[in-house]
Structure formats: structure tokens, C-alpha cells
Amino acid sequence: MHQRGPQINHLAYIDDIVIFSSGKSKLVKLIMKQINNNEKASGQEVNKAFFSTNPKGSAYRINRMRQCTIFLEKSFPFTYLGCLIYIGRKKISYFDNMVTKVVKRLNGWQGKMLTYGGKTVLIKIVLHSLPIYTLSAIDPPSGTINLLEKHFARFFWNFNENRDKHHWRSWKNICVPKDEGGISIRNMDDVSKTLAVKRWWRFRTNQSLWADFMKAKYCHMVHPSVKAWTSGNSQAWKLMVNARQVAEPNIF
Template identity: 45%
Template sequence: MKALPITYLGAPLYKGNKRKVLYENLIDKVRNRISDCEHCHLSYGGRLQLIKTVLSSMPIYLLQVLNPPVSTIQKHERLFARFFWGSTTEQRKIHWTKWHNACFPTDEGGLGIRNLRDVVSAFSYKLWWSLRINNSL
């Protein structure tokens, strides 16, 4: 038997406190996907669509199963914001608004991007509700 931490079905299994190192694999996957798309000359609308459809959906499975540390979610949001505003590893661009404001629905003046912190809390409530109703996971 292998010692913990191990990865099972894409999620890290560990004993004890949450460690940021266990979630670096997911952050690296998002970072690699962003670096693949940096060379394409995408407009703000193209980058927004890529964030909404591809990049935001990459951590969803892990967020359903585990509650990652806040620093992991902050890293994801930082990567999304830097990609959206056009920052690269060589060049930093101005962020014209806070990322928190961009995560509002379009009706409220945001860009319609899902806030990962809200997604984590929604999945936690869903898991809690499932446990309360079914007495089992």
C-alpha cells in the first residue's frame, strides 16, 4: 500500500491539514492551458469566452469532491485575471477593474464569470444536503 498523499480519480487523498502542494498539479494544468493560448491573438471577448468555457471548468470536478485551500482558489483567480487582461510572463498589463467585480452577472455590470469561491460553497452545500436527505453520500 502506498503512503499518503496519493491521487485517486484525479483528487488528492491526504491525511491531516490541507496542503497547497497537493493542488499544484491542477494549477499547473490551468497554467499550461493559458500558456498554449497566449500565443493566439485573442480579443477580450475571445479571452472571456475561453475563461468561461474552458478554464473555469477545469477545477470543477475537484471543487465538487474537495474543499481546497483559499490560496489555491486565489491562484486560479489570479491566473484568470492576468490572462483576461493580456498579461504574459514577460509583460504585465493594467487590470482595469477588480476580478471580484468581473465575476458579477452581466445584468449587474459584471462579465458573467463564475466566482470560484461561490462555486466551492455551492458544492459544499450540495454535499451537505445530499448527506442530510439520503443519510449517505
């Protein structure tokens, strides 16, 4: 955390809380003491879920954390509040749960006689809405987007047989307006890019803890509109810079 930015030691949402601290025994024991005091005062036991450390953390530090907290260790990636938390480059395997949700919903529709019009409505209203929450926070790999649309296309063209039927038109051509020969199904890659631009716009126009943190870390010396991505920056900032090129193309 940059010294000029907000010094975040915890994040809370309703009844969930994430505590950030070093791995020093004295500090960890102090945190546990406060948790125990809260339990005694409220009469409610805190659900001690897990702790996570730097992936390069030593086994000695991890064992010491276990002894001080009696928590279970959980490695990255993991899901918090429905959003994937990971370190480093994104991998297709990290987003398997998002694809699984779509596949489960499709399995529930097997054996039902649906017209092409009915399938179109289900894809637009139901299937497209399932990944929106994740897409609004992070950009999945292009392979995940392609896999989602592969499931959409298979559902649209197939009936009840176990074998795949011929796809009479590419999914890319289907995802265009009706006056251009398509059926107005949104392209998932366009949806992902649109939500990425929305994140950039919120970063530039809204004041929030997240925006203050990002500006202090990456833009404390230069304006966000001209700050470039370098190899030392995170992948999160790289995605933000890519979205900026779409949201504010006239700057360069």
C-alpha cells in the same frame, strides 16, 4: 470505523480496488493469497500498485508489508480516481496539480490574438471546468482559489507581451452579473461553496455508502442538523458543518 456503521473492507470502481486491512502478517498474506488465486483463475495479472500506512507507522511494519506484498510504499497525499487523498489539514501544495492543469492550458493559448470577448468565453467554458471535479469532492484552501483567479485575471488582461499589463478592474468586480457592471464570470470561491452545499444536501437526502459511513461516525447519537464540530473530529466533518450553516441556516 464505528461499530454501528458499515464495516468497509474494500472499495471497488470498474477495474480499481482499494483494500483496507490491518498490518498483521497473517491477514496480509491471506489477502495476497486471494489475489494470487484470482490471477490463476482469470489468467490476468493484477497490477499491484502500492500500499499506504498510517503516517506514524513504524519502519518495522512498513518493511514487513513490503516483504508480504512485494508492493511499493506510497505516502500521503496521493491521487486516486482523479481525487486527492490526504490526511490532516489541507495544504496549498497538495493542490498544485489542479493549478498546473490551468497553467498548461493557458500556455497553449499564448501567442494567439484573442479579443476580450474570446477570452471571456475561454475562461467560462474551459478554465472554469478544469477544477470542477476536484471541487465537487473537496474544498481547496483559499490560497489555491486565489491563485486560480490570479491566473484567470492575468490571462484576461494581458496580450502577447511578457510583462503584465494593468488590470483596470478587480477580478471580484468582474465576477458579477452584467446588469451590475460585470461580465458574468463565476467567482471560484462561490463555486466551491456551492459544491460544498451540494455535498451536504446529498449527505442529508441521499442514501449511499458514504452518507451511511459519515452518519454512523459523527451522527449516531444526534441528528445531523444539530451535530457540532469538535476538536476530535476530522477536518472533513468540519467542512461539512460549515456547508450546513449555508444549506440549513434556520436551524440555529
